[in-house]
Structure formats: structure tokens, C-alpha cells
Amino acid sequence: MSLNFPVIIKTLSFVTILVGVSMIPSALVSVFYAEYDVAILFFMIIVPVLSIGMAVSVRIRAKASRLRLREGYLAVALSWLLASLIGCLPYLTTGTIDGFINAFFEAVSGFTTTGASIVTDVEILPKGILFWRSFCQWLGGMGILVFAISILPALGIGGQNMAKAETPGISLSKMAPRITDSAKILYIIYIIFTLAAVIFLKLGGLGFFDSVIAALGSMSSGGLSNYNEGISHFNSGYVEFIAAFFTVLACINFTLYYNIIQGKWKQFFSNSELRTFLIILAVGGLFIAANLWLTGSYDSIGESLRHGLFQSTAFITTTGHFSANYNLWPAFSKAMLLLLMLIGASSASTGGGIKVIRIIALFKLIHKGIYMRLHPSAVVPVKIQGKIISSETVSGITSFLSLYAFVFVLSVLVLSLENLDFLTTFSTVAATLNNVGPGMEIAGPGGSFAMFSGFSKIYFCFLMLMGRLELFTIALLFTPSFWNPDR
Known part of the structure; x- marks a missing residue:
């Protein structure tokens, strides 16, 4: 069965409109801070983008139908690519970032909530551009198409398969009878948490603009900041606690919050x-804190706990905030941070990484394998939360982990051609594939990805998109059977 391209194009037209509308707040920020030249350039992008999106939407007469799964995968992949292509225009037109590849990298990093940057000095950027960087990651945090589904039910296109392709770990249909209602619930929770983060950060003495940027970075798990030193710029334990607290909230499975709304606290x-x-977050943080204290990295156990717990939170949630220069930390602490980076956050959250639920399943499968060696004839079902995991789910988990390992190793080999030190190469692959942002050594705290070649930057964009869409959404596009299902 051939792909229904009109329905895909119509979907992309709405994504175009969505990105165009999303630029309006950035233009208004520029006006507020008297950056009128930047505001004009924003509107010079907004008008044609909205015009093209609306014209295509009206002109394409796609039959109102259920978007099939194959079309959902393609629509999602093209939507993120299109959003990034449009999203890089403000950087190019304002001249704040030189070259298409650099601007595209910055846009992909924002929308995928990676938070990696090629900008070496963000503090010289106009306020409107700084807001755009942060708003991109906030919009990408819950997923571009989940947002589109929630506010554009007039599409007349079934959204379940788009949501399934974009957020494999979440079943919106289990939250509310209609997919649009479920998506709205997610975004209402997301917006409430974001506003609360702004308020609490403001109470900590931050300016309103700083509070908004920090809140957008924390809730999206993107971590982009308007200061070169990131969160460490404020040198405030209170600010670090609030940022970490809301980052953790954002990296808990959002469907669990719906349980609270229904009164299902248990x-x-x-x-x-x-x-x-x-548990992983706390134990990892305590191990790092102990290592920092015992090696004399900090004078007091209080400072060791502060930075150890904050940094473990930043890495397991894949936010990439930093309260200190962890490049100077002992090898054990850096190894723990890399491990937390790989594990990642919960499923159906704004965080990236392998995801905790897959780690749980992996250890249960290992336990089953060991037990079966001792008792070959035993029937040992794999259970999570007291429920038996289907063979299809087990196959999906093992396939994901195998593909993840293959992509990771291949990427380390490819990027080693840059001839940088191994830790920089390894950590930047981990940082982009897991949507963390900063890596270690050259690409560590306060560093950037500017030193990489154009090829490597494009490859990093590929990794960021793969990581954000949980590998298979992108990998499927490279299989012959996707384009020819009859094979």
C-alpha cells in the first residue's frame, strides 16, 4: 500500500504554521528590549513562513483519514527536520550564527532538547535570539506533534500513530478517550510546571528574563542558558535546588501525573x-559526593553533596545543567556521570537516554537468562510492576538496546576521525545520542561544539534526532521494506 503523501504534506503545513507562530513571542521579546532590528527580522521570517504554511494547508486537499503507522513515522521525522530548518532562520538572518550548518545544528539541538551549542559566547546574543533558543527546546520537550495534536484537532487526521511514532514510551489513549484530550492534559501539566518554575526561580532573586530562560531549560530537559557558565553563573544553592527539582518533575513519566489528577496516589x-x-539518581549523587569529598575536590561534605547531587540530577535527566566544572573532578565521578547520562530519564517524559524502564527490563532479562542456565526446563516470565511483559515487548527492548549499541559504537568510530581525545569523542556521542548537551573535556562545561568539522556537526544532528525519536523512527526510513511494504 503506497504512502498517502497529501496527508503527510498537510501535516507538515500545520507544523510550518506552528513554528511560525512560535516565533512571535521571540519577536515581542525583541521589541520589549528595544532590539527593533532583530524584531523586524523575526517578522520578516514569520510572515512568509505562515503564508506558505497556510497556502499549502488550503491548497492540499488531503482526504480526512486515519494516519497509518508508516505515514506517522515519516510525518514525525519530516516534521522535526522541517521545524529545525525553519528554526535556524532567525540565527542566519540576524547574523548571530555564521553558516547554515552551525545554525541548523543550533536549531536541531534546541528542538531535540539536547542543549549542545556551537555558540562560544551566548551572553552577546540579543535577548530575542536567547529566548528563541530556549523556546525551541521547551516546544520540543513535550514533542512538536503532541503539541500540534493538542491545539489543531481540525486537522481531520488521526493523531494516534503520529504520537506513537514520536513518543514510543507513551500511550495517550490510556489517559483519555480522545487523543486530543490526552495531548491537552500533557501540555496543561507541562505549562503549569513551567510557570511554577518561573515563580520559584524569581523568588530566588533572579530577574524575570533569567527565571524564564532557566525554567524553559529545566522543564524541557534541554538546559540551554543565557549565560556561558549556565546555572553556575548564579552561584546559588537555592537556584540549583529549584532547577533540579523541576528537572526531576519533568523527567518523571507524565502519565503518572494524570493518576494524581484522578486521585490514584498509590x-x-x-x-x-x-x-x-x-534511587539511581540518589545513589549516583551520593557516590559522586563521597568521591569528591574523599579526594579533596571540595573542602566540606556540604559542598560535595551540593555539586554531586545536582550534577547527577542534571545528567540522569539529560538536562546538562552544570553547577561546577566537572572536567576537574576525579575519574570515578566523571565515569558515574557518563553512566547516568546513558541510563537517562523515565519513559514518557521530556528526558532522553536509554530510559529507566528499559534498564529495569534488561536486568530482569539477565536474571532470567542466569536462572534458565540453572533450571533449563523452568518457565520464567519477565514481570514489571507485577505484569508479565509480552514477547513482543521483550523483542522491542532487546532490538532497541542492540540498535543503540550499534549506533553508539559506529558513531564513536566515525567521530574519532576528528582526532580529538577519546573522552571528548565518547562523551560527545553520548551527549548527542542521549540528548544531554555538554560532554566532557573540550565539549564540557562552558565549552562548545564549534571546533568540530561541518561533517561532524551534521552527524551530531543526525544523532540528536535519532535520540529524540528513540532510534527506530529514523532507522525505519533507511529500510527498503518501509518504502516497499510488499517486499
């Missing part, structure tokens, strides 16, 4: 992924 607190996520 389901929230008994969730195995949530408990495991918090």
Missing part, C-alpha cells in the same frame, strides 16, 4: 520505574 508512588529512577 499508582504514582508504587510505580517501579519512578522508584528506580529516584
Whole structure:
């Protein structure tokens, strides 16, 4: 069965409109801060983008139909690519970033909530551009198409398969009867948390603009900042605590919050992924803090705990905030940070990484394998949360982990051609594939990806998109059977 391209193009036209509308707040920020030249350039982008999006939407007469799964995958991949292509225009027109590849890298990093940057001095950027960088990651945090589904039900196109392709770990249909209602619930929770983060950061003495940028970076798990030193610029334990707290909230499975709304508190607190996520975060942070204190990296155990717990939170949530220059930390602490970076956040959250639920399943499969060696005839089902995992789910998890390992190793080999030190190469692959942002050594705290070649930057964009869309959405496009399902 051939792909229904009109329905895909119509979907892309609405994404075009969405990105165009999303630029309006940035233009208004420029006006507020008297950056009138930047505001004019924003509107010079907004008008044609909206015009093209609306014209295509009206002209394409796609039959109102259910978007099939194959079309959903293609629509999602093209939507993120299109959003990034449009999103890089403000950087190019304002001259704040030189070259298409650099601007595209910055846009992809924002929309995928990676938070990696090629900008060496963000503090000289106009306020409107700084807001655009942060707003891109906030919009990408919950997913561009989940947002589109929530506010554009007039599409007349079934959205479940788009949501399934974009957020494999979440089943919106289990939250509310209609996909649009579920998407709205997610974004209402997301917006409430973001506004609360702004308020609490403002109470900590931050200016309103700083509070907004920090809140957008924390809730999206993107971590982009308007200061070169990131969160460490404020040198405030309170600000670090608030940023970490809301980052953790953003990296808990959002469907669990719906349980709270329904009064199902027991389901929230008994969730195995949530408990495991918090345990890994706490234990990892305490191990790092102990290592920092015992090696004399900090004079007091209080400072060691502050930075150890904050940095472990920043890495397991894939936010990439930094409260200190962890490049100077002992090898054990850096190894722990890399491990947390790979594990990642909970499923159906704004965070990236392998995801805790897959780590739980992996260890249960390992346990089953060991047990079966001792008891070959035993029937040992794999259970999570007291429920038996289907063979299809087990196959999906093992396939994901295998593909992840293949892509990771291949990427380390490809990027080693840059001839940088191994830790920089390894950590930047981990940082982009897991949507963390900063890596280590050259690309560590306060560093940038500017030193990489154009080829490597494009490759990093590929990794960021693969990581954000959980590998298979992109990988499927490279299989012959996707384009010829009859094979």
C-alpha cells in the first residue's frame, strides 16, 4: 500500500504554521528590549513562513483519514527536520550564527532538547535570539506533534500513530478517550510546571528574563542558558535546588501525573520505574559526593553533596545543567556521570537516554537468562510492576538496546576521525545520542561544539534526532521494506 503523501504534506503545513507562530513571542521579546532590528527580522521570517504554511494547508486537499503507522513515522521525522530548518532562520538572518550548518545544528539541538551549542559566547546574543533558543527546546520537550495534536484537532487526521511514532514510551489513549484530550492534559501539566518554575526561580532573586530562560531549560530537559557558565553563573544553592527539582518533575513519566489528577496516589508512588529512577539518581549523587569529598575536590561534605547531587540530577535527566566544572573532578565521578547520562530519564517524559524502564527490563532479562542456565526446563516470565511483559515487548527492548549499541559504537568510530581525545569523542556521542548537551573535556562545561568539522556537526544532528525519536523512527526510513511494504 503506497504512502498517502497529501496527508503527510498537510501535516507538515500545520507544523510550518506552528513554528511560525512560535516565533512571535521571540519577536515581542525583541521589541520589549528595544532590539527593533532583530524584531523586524523575526517578522520578516514569520510572515512568509505562515503564508506558505497556510497556502499549502488550503491548497492540499488531503482526504480526512486515519494516519497509518508508516505515514506517522515519516510525518514525525519530516516534521522535526522541517521545524529545525525553519528554526535556524532567525540565527542566519540576524547574523548571530555564521553558516547554515552551525545554525541548523543550533536549531536541531534546541528542538531535540539536547542543549549542545556551537555558540562560544551566548551572553552577546540579543535577548530575542536567547529566548528563541530556549523556546525551541521547551516546544520540543513535550514533542512538536503532541503539541500540534493538542491545539489543531481540525486537522481531520488521526493523531494516534503520529504520537506513537514520536513518543514510543507513551500511550495517550490510556489517559483519555480522545487523543486530543490526552495531548491537552500533557501540555496543561507541562505549562503549569513551567510557570511554577518561573515563580520559584524569581523568588530566588533572579530577574524575570533569567527565571524564564532557566525554567524553559529545566522543564524541557534541554538546559540551554543565557549565560556561558549556565546555572553556575548564579552561584546559588537555592537556584540549583529549584532547577533540579523541576528537572526531576519533568523527567518523571507524565502519565503518572494524570493518576494524581484522578486521585490514584498509590499508582504514582508504587510505580517501579519512578522508584528506580529516584534511587539511581540518589545513589549516583551520593557516590559522586563521597568521591569528591574523599579526594579533596571540595573542602566540606556540604559542598560535595551540593555539586554531586545536582550534577547527577542534571545528567540522569539529560538536562546538562552544570553547577561546577566537572572536567576537574576525579575519574570515578566523571565515569558515574557518563553512566547516568546513558541510563537517562523515565519513559514518557521530556528526558532522553536509554530510559529507566528499559534498564529495569534488561536486568530482569539477565536474571532470567542466569536462572534458565540453572533450571533449563523452568518457565520464567519477565514481570514489571507485577505484569508479565509480552514477547513482543521483550523483542522491542532487546532490538532497541542492540540498535543503540550499534549506533553508539559506529558513531564513536566515525567521530574519532576528528582526532580529538577519546573522552571528548565518547562523551560527545553520548551527549548527542542521549540528548544531554555538554560532554566532557573540550565539549564540557562552558565549552562548545564549534571546533568540530561541518561533517561532524551534521552527524551530531543526525544523532540528536535519532535520540529524540528513540532510534527506530529514523532507522525505519533507511529500510527498503518501509518504502516497499510488499517486499
